[in-house]
Amino acid sequence: MPRTREVRLTESADFASEAPFPEETAGDDTAPVPRFQPEFRSLVEQSPVGAYLVQGDRFVYVNPKLAEILGYSRGELIALESVSAIVAPDDQRRVRTNLRRASQGAPAEAPYTFRAIRKNGDTVEVEVHESAIESGGRPAVVGTLLDITQRRMAESEVSERAYIDPLTRLPNRIRFMERLEVELAQARRHKRRLAILFLDIDGFKFVNDNWGHSAGDRLLQSLALRLKRGVREVDTVARIAGDQFLILVPELRPNEDIGRFAQKLLLLTRRPFETEHGSLEVTASAGVATYPEDGQDAEALLRSADTAMHRAKQIGNNTFQLCTPELTAMALERLELQGGLRLALERNELVNHFQPLISIVTGRIVGFEALVRWEHPEKGLVMPGTFIPVAEETGLILPLGEFVLRDSCTRLKGWHATGLDLRISVNFSARQFRERSLVATVEKALEDSGLAPHHLEVEITESIAMEGAEIVSANLSLLRSMGVGIAIDDFGTGYSSMSYLKSFPLTSLKIDRSFVTDLPTNPADAGIVRAIVEMAHGSQLTVIAEGVETQEQFQRLQQYGADEMQGYWCSRPLTHEGVDKRLQEELQLWSPNA
Numbered sequence: 369m370p371r372t373r374e375v376r377l378t379e380s381a382d383f384a385s386e387a388p389f390p391e392e393t394a395g396d397d398t399a400p401v402p403r404f405q406p407e408f409r410s411l412v413e414q415s416p417v418g419a420y421l422v423q424g425d426r427f428v429y430v431n432p433k434l435a436e437i438l439g440y441s442r443g444e445l446i447a448l449e450s451v452s453a454i455v456a457p458d459d460q461r462r463v464r465t466n467l468r469r470a471s472q473g474a475p476a477e478a479p480y481t482f483r484a485i486r487k488n489g490d491t492v493e494v495e496v497h498e499s500a501i502e503s504g505g506r507p508a509v510v511g512t513l514l515d516i517t518q519r520r521m522a523e524s525e526v527s528e529r530a531y532i533d534p535l536t537r538l539p540n541r542i543r544f545m546e547r548l549e550v551e552l553a554q555a556r557r558h559k560r561r562l563a564i565l566f567l568d569i570d571g572f573k574f575v576n577d578n579w580g581h582s583a584g585d586r587l588l589q590s591l592a593l594r595l596k597r598g599v600r601e602v603d604t605v606a607r608i609a610g611d612q613f614l615i616l617v618p619e620l621r622p623n624e625d626i627g628r629f630a631q632k633l634l635l636l637t638r639r640p641f642e643t644e645h646g647s648l649e650v651t652a653s654a655g656v657a658t659y660p661e662d663g664q665d666a667e668a669l670l671r672s673a674d675t676a677m678h679r680a681k682q683i684g685n686n687t688f689q690l691c692t693p694e695l696t697a698m699a700l701e702r703l704e705l706q707g708g709l710r711l712a713l714e715r716n717e718l719v720n721h722f723q724p725l726i727s728i729v730t731g732r733i734v735g736f737e738a739l740v741r742w743e744h745p746e747k748g749l750v751m752p753g754t755f756i757p758v759a760e761e762t763g764l765i766l767p768l769g770e771f772v773l774r775d776s777c778t779r780l781k782g783w784h785a786t787g788l789d790l791r792i793s794v795n796f797s798a799r800q801f802r803e804r805s806l807v808a809t810v811e812k813a814l815e816d817s818g819l820a821p822h823h824l825e826v827e828i829t830e831s832i833a834m835e836g837a838e839i840v841s842a843n844l845s846l847l848r849s850m851g852v853g854i855a856i857d858d859f860g861t862g863y864s865s866m867s868y869l870k871s872f873p874l875t876s877l878k879i880d881r882s883f884v885t886d887l888p889t890n891p892a893d894a895g896i897v898r899a900i901v902e903m904a905h906g907s908q909l910t911v912i913a914e915g916v917e918t919q920e921q922f923q924r925l926q927q928y929g930a931d932e933m934q935g936y937w938c939s940r941p942l943t944h945e946g947v948d949k950r951l952q953e954e955l956q957l958w959s960p961n962a
Contacts, residue, residue: 413432414432415433416433417513418434418437418514421510422508425451425452426448426450427448437486438454439487444487455485456485471507473500481495537592540608555659561661562620564617564669566614587648587650594636595633598633599633602619603615614670614673630654630656633654638651654676656691657691661691672691676692702758718741718772719742720779722737722792725737725793725912726933727932728913728922735793736791737792737827738772738792739795742755766799780817784823793826796832798840801828803839807846821851830857845873853876855877858880876912879930881915881935883900888923894924910932912933915934915935919937
């Protein structure tokens with residue numbers, strides 16, 4: 369701060385010169401009032417900021433606002449033996465030092481704050497600006513004082529909103545990362561280890577959808593309390609998003625079993641939660657990363673723990689996974705995929721391949737299933753199993769899915785020029801079905817391509833159908849009312865309950881390839897396939913068999929009454945040029961003049 373100019377009182381100064389502090393009456397107050405020139409007296413006396421003059425260690429002048437802030441009369445403040453009487457004990461040394469430096473014209477804090485004690489004993493935080501003057505030939509300090517208690521409270525509230533999760537009152541991601549950076553610095557300095565655990569509740573969406581969001585919120589609050597009570601005082605528990613928690617374990621001892629600690633937290637999660645509807649039981653999956661083994665900085669550690677948590681999910685939930693070099697490599701690969709996938713969308717590196725759907729009755733092509741591929745400039749053709757999970761995690765599945773839909777509709781409209789009555793089947797993810805704009809996106813794709821709605825079939829998995837979310841049901845109903853077909857993909861692998869077959873407006877059912885593979889030799893699979901066909905036909909659904917690779921499988925499906933099939937025995941997925949060629953062959957094969 370710039371040093372304040374020293375002012376000496378003279379005849380031309382703002383204070384009258386005939387005496388150092390000639391008194392005037394102060395109304396009902398007995399405090400002396402300096403004789404200002406009229407315009408300055410009005411300014412100081414009516415100021416919304418407290419003003420004072422200190423000489424030695426005592427007030428020699430205070431304005432009405434200062435008296436109001438401190439709860440004294442002006443005369444009472446002047447009568448105090450020391451300015452320290454209105455300063456909190458812990459701040460007195462600081463205030464005396466600043467007053468002494470200011471009176472000497474030396475650089476001082478400007479402004480500075482301290483806790484002032486009001487006459488009734490309450491404490492308020494104040495901010496002061498002080499500078500040196502001379503009065504009556506002796507050094508003095510003139511200052512202003514502002515009550516900043518409300519401002520500090522507002523700043524604290526803003527800070528809390530920025531760093532604290534409002535639902536659980538735990539630190540949020542920002543505060544957690546700040547704390548992790550501090551602990552990492554300590555760990556590097558003292559050559560210590562630390563660990564972070566990434567904990568995610570298994571199937572939390574099911575809780576919200578079936579028990580209600582209020583029950584889900586109470587579960588999160590209860591779990592936050594359990595986790596906080598279940599860790600050491602030096603550990604940090606944070607909620608970073610939805611049902612995801614991070615636990616920081618600093619000062620990890622050399623032989624400390626972090627796996628046992630993770631297991632303890634999972635056991636805390638598994639204990640039943642009491643709700644107004646009864647006991648609710650959930651499990652969680654956790655990933656563990658340690659410094660320095662699994663990452664040298666905060667972001668690297670977080671990626672490693674996230675990757676380990678996803679690995680725990682993949683191997684069956686309700687468990688934890690320690691990070692390994694292989695998992696670290698997976699985290700880096702996923703990060704690279706995220707960046708590459710964004711560029712792929714911008715650079716039009718994504719392409720659709722199309723697998724024919726063949727009628728088991730006639731042997732003719734009745735449609736295609738669109739299967740997206742990534743033509744990577746360095747890695748070549750990348751299969752969807754590699755990048756679709758990353759797209760779903762990052763939200764890129766929405767623009768990716770829109771590309772697949774629009775391109776498929778446009779291609780099919782062009783193939784209709786051959787005179788063949790074909791349909792196109794497009795896979796939709798759960799993320800897409802939770803979008804309220806889904807129907808509008810489909811309508812736009814159909815309108816732009818000129819494709820009739822009944823030539824489009826939307827494929828969803830059993831897990832999407834079983835979500836039961838209101839928006840999913842609404843989207844299914846609206847699409848079907850437009851004339852769009854609805855197919856259940858990978859049937860038989862998801863849930864034992866099949867009530868959605870009558871609850872949703874389905875048109876097709878696709879038997880999962882796992883039941884088709886051993887169909888000619890496994891009586892159990894044969895029985896399941898027969899039952900699925902009978903049940904589907906009873907519900908007026910078309911039955912499509914996936915993964916048909918042999919003539920024996922085809923013959924059994926034909927025997928059991930399946931309607932359509934797809935698989936390598938019929939055709940591998942084709943490029944759009946390959947489809948053009950296949951359709952020409954189809955026309956020649958089935959032409960009456962052939």
